[in-house]
Amino acid sequence: MTDTGYNYAYLDEQTKRMIRRAILKAVAVPGYQVPFAGREMPLPYGWGTGGIQVTAAIIGQDDTLKVIDQGADDTTNAVSIRRFFARTAAVKTTEKTVEATVIQTRHRIPETPLTENQIMVYQVPIPEPLRWMEPRETETRKMHALQEYGVMHVKLYEDIARFGHIATTYDYPVMVNDRYLMAPSPIPKFDNPKLNNSPALQLFGAGREKRIYAVPPYTPVKSLDFTDHPFEVQRWDDCCALCGATDSFLDEVITDDKGGRMYVCSDSDYCGDRRAAGHVGPQGVDADAYQRATAAE
Amino acid sequence: MYVAVKGGEKAIDTAHQLLAEQRRGDTAVAELTLDQIKNQMTLAVDRVMTEGSLYDRDLAALAIKQARGDLMEAIFLLRAYRTTLPRLATTEPLETDALRIIRRISATFKDLPGGQVLGPTFDYTHRLLDFALAADGEAPVPVPADAAPLEPCPRVTALLNAEGLIEPDLAADDAEPGDITREPPLYPADRAVRLQTLARADEGWLLALGYSTQRGYAKSHPFAGEIRIGSVDVEIIPEELGFPVCIGSIEVAECEMINQFKGSKTTPPQFTRGYGLTFGHGERKAMSMALVDRALRARELGEDITAPAQDEEFVLSHGDTVESSGFTQHLKLPHYVDFQSELVAVRALRAEYDARRRARSGEQGEL
Amino acid sequence: MTLSAATLTPGFADAVHDAQAVFRCALTALSRPGQWAAVPHLPPAPAPLSPAAAAMILTLADMDTPLWLDPVLSTPDVSGWVRFHTGAPLVSLPEQAAFAVIADCAALTALDRFSLGTAEAPDLAATLIVQLPPQEADADARILTGPGINGSVSLSVSGLPDAFWADRDAFAPLFPQGVDVLLTTPGAVCGLPRTTRATLSAAG
Numbered sequence: 086m087t088d089t090g091y092n093y094a095y096l097d098e099q100t101k102r103m104i105r106r107a108i109l110k111a112v113a114v115p116g117y118q119v120p121f122a123g124r125e126m127p128l129p130y131g132w133g134t135g136g137i138q139v140t141a142a143i144i145g146q147d148d149t150l151k152v153i154d155q156g157a158d159d160t161t162n163a164v165s166i167r168r169f170f171a172r173t174a175a176v177k178t179t180e181k182t183v184e185a186t187v188i189q190t191r192h193r194i195p196e197t198p199l200t201e202n203q204i205m206v207y208q209v210p211i212p213e214p215l216r217w218m219e220p221r222e223t224e225t226r227k228m229h230a231l232q233e234y235g236v237m238h239v240k241l242y243e244d245i246a247r248f249g250h251i252a253t254t255y256d257y258p259v260m261v262n263d264r265y266l267m268a269p270s271p272i273p274k275f276d277n278p279k280l281n282n283s284p285a286l287q288l289f290g291a292g293r294e295k296r297i298y299a300v301p302p303y304t305p306v307k308s309l310d311f312t313d314h315p316f317e318v319q320r321w322d323d324c325c326a327l328c329g330a331t332d333s334f335l336d337e338v339i340t341d342d343k344g345g346r347m348y349v350c351s352d353s354d355y356c357g358d359r360r361a362a363g364h365v366g367p368q369g370v371d372a373d374a375y376q377r378a379t380a381a382e
Numbered sequence: 383m384y385v386a387v388k389g390g391e392k393a394i395d396t397a398h399q400l401l402a403e404q405r406r407g408d409t410a411v412a413e414l415t416l417d418q419i420k421n422q423m424t425l426a427v428d429r430v431m432t433e434g435s436l437y438d439r440d441l442a443a444l445a446i447k448q449a450r451g452d453l454m455e456a457i458f459l460l461r462a463y464r465t466t467l468p469r470l471a472t473t474e475p476l477e478t479d480a481l482r483i484i485r486r487i488s489a490t491f492k493d494l495p496g497g498q499v500l501g502p503t504f505d506y507t508h509r510l511l512d513f514a515l516a517a518d519g520e521a522p523v524p525v526p527a528d529a530a531p532l533e534p535c536p537r538v539t540a541l542l543n544a545e546g547l548i549e550p551d552l553a554a555d556d557a558e559p560g561d562i563t564r565e566p567p568l569y570p571a572d573r574a575v576r577l578q579t580l581a582r583a584d585e586g587w588l589l590a591l592g593y594s595t596q597r598g599y600a601k602s603h604p605f606a607g608e609i610r611i612g613s614v615d616v617e618i619i620p621e622e623l624g625f626p627v628c629i630g631s632i633e634v635a636e637c638e639m640i641n642q643f644k645g646s647k648t649t650p651p652q653f654t655r656g657y658g659l660t661f662g663h664g665e666r667k668a669m670s671m672a673l674v675d676r677a678l679r680a681r682e683l684g685e686d687i688t689a690p691a692q693d694e695e696f697v698l699s700h701g702d703t704v705e706s707s708g709f710t711q712h713l714k715l716p717h718y719v720d721f722q723s724e725l726v727a728v729r730a731l732r733a734e735y736d737a738r739r740r741a742r743s744g745e746q747g748e749l
Numbered sequence: 750m751t752l753s754a755a756t757l758t759p760g761f762a763d764a765v766h767d768a769q770a771v772f773r774c775a776l777t778a779l780s781r782p783g784q785w786a787a788v789p790h791l792p793p794a795p796a797p798l799s800p801a802a803a804a805m806i807l808t809l810a811d812m813d814t815p816l817w818l819d820p821v822l823s824t825p826d827v828s829g830w831v832r833f834h835t836g837a838p839l840v841s842l843p844e845q846a847a848f849a850v851i852a853d854c855a856a857l858t859a860l861d862r863f864s865l866g867t868a869e870a871p872d873l874a875a876t877l878i879v880q881l882p883p884q885e886a887d888a889d890a891r892i893l894t895g896p897g898i899n900g901s902v903s904l905s906v907s908g909l910p911d912a913f914w915a916d917r918d919a920f921a922p923l924f925p926q927g928v929d930v931l932l933t934t935p936g937a938v939c940g941l942p943r944t945t946r947a948t949l950s951a952a953g
Contacts, residue, residue, distance in 0.1 A: 102768075113779060114872065119872045142772075146766060154715070154716060192719045222695060229869075254727045272719075301781075301897035334722075351722075
């Protein structure tokens with residue numbers, strides 16, 4: 086039982102049904118933004134209210150929830166959202182990607198491959214990929230209906246003309262099932278390939294903008310590019326200083342004011358698993374010493 | 383050895399403790415009571431109820447106390463509570479003709495039936511700090527109640543309407559008005575949806591937009607036809623009874639702006655309306671709302687849409703303080719990943735740029 | 750339409766958690782088309798409404814969703830049960846329905862009777878909840894492809910007229926317009942969203 090005096094998972098049943106219906110239509114039309122009557126949540130708009138509403142509408146007593154922000158389980162907003170569900174939905178929570186049935190995320194997709202038994206819930210600030218070219222919803226709605234996406238290609242091409250590359254590095258636009266242009270939320274383009282043909286169902290919630298959209302499992306998701314400028318992801322010359330990974334998205338950490346810096350995995354669970362399995366990066370220590378150091382905090 | 387930052391849970395708990403401490407302030411000073419807020423910070427309570435879309439003075443006072451006097455935060459608290467409440471009934475439209483008036487002024491006629499009733503207003507106060515208040519001033523002398531009850535106050539717009547000089551009030555059609563708390567916003571919006579959105583919009587936003595129309599960005603020649611403040615009964619019609627039952631009364635501020643309109647081939651020259659309504663004594667907000675309502679009727683009245691205040695999607699989608707405050711402040715949240723993506727890109731572009739420059743200066747050196 | 754306590758069967762035993770579990774079942778069905786999912790909670794539905802279809806109605810319908818019952822299901826017991834438990838307005842024309850519940854599968858032709866949504870608002874398309882007749886062992890197999898399906902999947906269903914499959918094919922060029930279908934047996938559900946393409950298996 087929950088301690089709050091509110092309904093299970095905070096939302097009333099009527100609101101959950103409304104969101105559930107929107108989710109089903111989102112799944113039926115992959116990449117299309119379904120308008121829904123988003124509610125005020127007890128957390129601020131812009132802090133994951135869309136993702137929270139989607140999670141609240143789907144989550145049940147048998148679920149295990151993981152919440153990440155910037156790839157990490159221990160960032161303050163991830164902690165806050167995980168607590169919200171532990172409190173209002175009495176749900177089991179985990180930091181392990183492999184144990185989770187529902188993963189709510191802001192800005193990352195876990196490095197550990199997802200499975201058919203998982204649902205990803207993305208927090209979305211601006212669901213409309215065309216917004217920066219056309220701010221009016223009345224216009225972008227028509228552009229989606231007519232599949233009129235020339236302006237996006239023009240925008241990317243202007244990057245190439247100016248910089249020699251496509252300069253979009255996160256929230257990199259994708260085509261879903263060869264039909265809808267979609268904002269993948271502000272994940273780094275590093276994560277875009279993971280959207281494609283994922284075994285997991287992927288749901289996207291934009292609370293303030295009141296839109297829900299989805300990518301069903303095993304659905305083609307293509308990052309926009311040009312034949313002579315193919316899509317490519319970020320690369321680092323360094324590896325993770327703690328676990329030595331060379332295949333993960335790295336956060337840069339400034340270590341002093343003399344230009345000292347190191348790179349560590351943004352996915353804290355992935356990094357921890359690697360260290361536990363004995364991988365040691367250049368500034369890391371072996372798993373036992375790490376355990377002692379973190380336990381001492 | 384480097385250990386990644388941990389301890390989000392503990393940090394949050396400590397932050398909440400510090401917040402509670404700051405809210406309470408010096409414990410040698412008596413704690414603020416909700417009654418004090420409710421009775422002495424009435425305009426703050428009014429604003430929180432209006433933009434929080436919930437008429438409950440006690441909860442608004444609690445929200446103000448909990449928010450340390452930050453009205454936007456208080457509005458958010460009330461809104462987040464409101465959204466969980468079950469909908470028991472829908473009230474009948476308020477009959478503001480029957481307002482029990484405590485203030486009523488018109489800028490369009492020197493005198494009119496019912497007269498000008500100044501009521502409690504800052505309007506003619508000299509804005510001099512009253513140091514007597516700082517020294518726990520004595521209770522103000524009460525104004526003796528008028529012996530004669532107020533005459534009926536017919537609306538100024540009704541008087542003009544009798545002459546056919548103002549557009550008729552929109553005919554009440556059978557269509558149920560939309561409900562912005564239950565339906566996603568879609569544009570173009572009808573007037574009912576627009577007015578609902580304006581009623582809970584940030585006062586500062588409406589004030590600035592209304593002001594811009596006065597400075598020529600969508601000029602509409604407004605006159606404050608009438609401003610009325612008072613209490614009005616709220617009625618519902620229970621299904622099993624079939625007739626209206628009064629369930630209480632609320633205080634509202636209402637403003638009807640009268641605006642010029644040249645007329646068209648099919649419409650005779652006549653004045654047009656702009657409407658504003660708030661809970662409590664939100665007179666400035668009601669006036670701003672009426673200006674913006676009129677500006678947003680540009681499409682309907684066949685006017686050129688040239689100014690921000692006439693742009694429906696722009697005005698309606700940026701006025702909600704819960705939305706704008708949340709999204710502006712979300713920039714505080716970590717964006718390490720996006721920023722790292724940009725860093726990687728800018729460094730790469732910069733390296734290419736420098737290489738190009740070196741190559742160019744090398745070529746020049748050879749010449 | 751009168752309803753007596755004697756004929757009114759109950760809804761979910763646990764309105765909150767049963768609805769959540771059944772929703773997840775519907776979500777799985779529509780996001781993994783062609784695969785049967787057991788419906789975890791089956792309310793005692795008034796005949797001829799099947800328990801699985803009844804579970805979908807309880808989970809998804811309410812006063813905001815006009816619901817159409819086909820002539821076979823338009824009995825006082827079924828209508829009364831739906832009205833009592835969901836408050837959904839029952840509509841007489843298929844095109845008005847957000848949800849249409851169909852028991853007479855042989856008559857499931859002319860799918861364009863139902864709302865296909867619009868190009869700008871394809872989410873307004875109807876969802877059909879279809880009660881299949883008892884299944885025959887030698888039903889035609891169809892090969893399904895599309896979003897949610899890893900490569901292809903084979904689905905054998907009997908009782909649906911050829912016109913049903915032909916209409917779905919005819920809607921394909923209209924995408925994003927179309928209808929979404931939840932096929933049900935008494936205890937299971939299988940999704941056929943508008944994106945799923947079906948071809949008769951050559952082997953079948």
